[in-house]
Amino acid sequence: MRNILIIDDNDIVQLVLKKILAKEGYSVDIAINGKEGLARIGQQPYDLIITDLMMPYANGFEIISKIRQHPMGKDTPIIIISAITNEDSVLEGFKLGANDYLKKPITGRELIIRVKRLIDAQVSRAENI
Template identity: 45%
Template sequence: MSRILIAEDEVLMLKALEFKLKKDGYQVDVASDGKQAMEKIKQNTYDLILTDIMMPFVGGMEILSYVKNDPVKKITPVLLISAVGLEDVVLEGFRLGAEDFIYKPFNLNELSVRIRRHVKQNNFA
């Protein structure tokens, strides 16, 4: 069973993502701020990390940078989610190594397909 970390500070969004991904058969850990997410990333191994860009304490770009600069964790796909779709923000995310960028609001079924694709690709890498 693939393990996913969701880092999202909007409670309703976090609960909806957690419910959907558990229903899809994933083991799901959640973090309601960037500090919690970093602690979980340092202590665990994930098949995918889904993180909001703007969160308290530590932002999604910092999480992405940490993961992609870690020699062991760098293979973990990181998907960024944000209501901010500014070109420079998106490009910075991809430059830092994000596998995908999802704009809020999004369709949970589409997100599910994107996650499945990235988890599958990573498991065959």
């Protein structure tokens, strides 16, 4: 069973993403801000992390950077889902190590395909080592 961590303070996004992904057979954990997210990453390994950019206490970029520095997070695929859509922010997200950037509003099907693709790629990479 694959684990996914969602870091987002928006209740709708938390609820819906959890339901959609749980239906596809993933086990989903929710963190309502960056601090909690980092704490959870320290507790167990995740196969994928989905994060928002605008959250209190620590913005998304800082969280991604810290995830990439964390021993348990440095290879985990990261998808950003955000309402911020300007080019600079997108580029910054990728440069910091995110694997994908979805702009709101998102479609459920596209999300599932991207999630699947990233997790499968990660799994096969792990198996090849």
